[in-house]
Amino acid sequence: xxxxxxxxxxxxxxxxxxxxxxxxxxxxxxxxxxxxxxxxxxxxxxxxxxxxxxxxxxxxxxxxxxxxxxxxxxxxxxxxxxxxxxxx
Numbered sequence: 001x002x003x004x005x006x007x008x009x010x011x012x013x014x015x016x017x018x019x020x021x022x023x024x025x026x027x028x029x030x031x032x033x034x035x036x037x038x039x040x041x042x043x044x045x046x047x048x049x050x051x052x053x054x055x056x057x058x059x060x061x062x063x064x065x066x067x068x069x070x071x072x073x074x075x076x077x078x079x080x081x082x083x084x085x086x087x088x
Contacts, residue, residue: 004074005066006037007033009069011031014030
């Protein structure tokens with residue numbers, strides 16, 4: 001599993017824990033881990049390729065999530081074609 005998936009899974013788990021407790025707050029650690037993983041993803045073509053491959057593999061298997069992180073969320077982290085060309 002890629003670092004970004006681990007970090008987002010941790011953030012989601014932390015948010016679920018917080019929603020169960022009225023006075024709950026997201027931990028600094030889960031937020032910092034997610035931010036660090038996002039920065040690494042933006043700076044590392046290898047990390048981006050690893051995430052792209054993990055998402056593609058999950059889609060081929062018919063999965064809707066990877067370790068509790070919805071594929072729709074992970075796909076939002078992947079760059080899209082920005083050439084302006086319509087692919088119909």
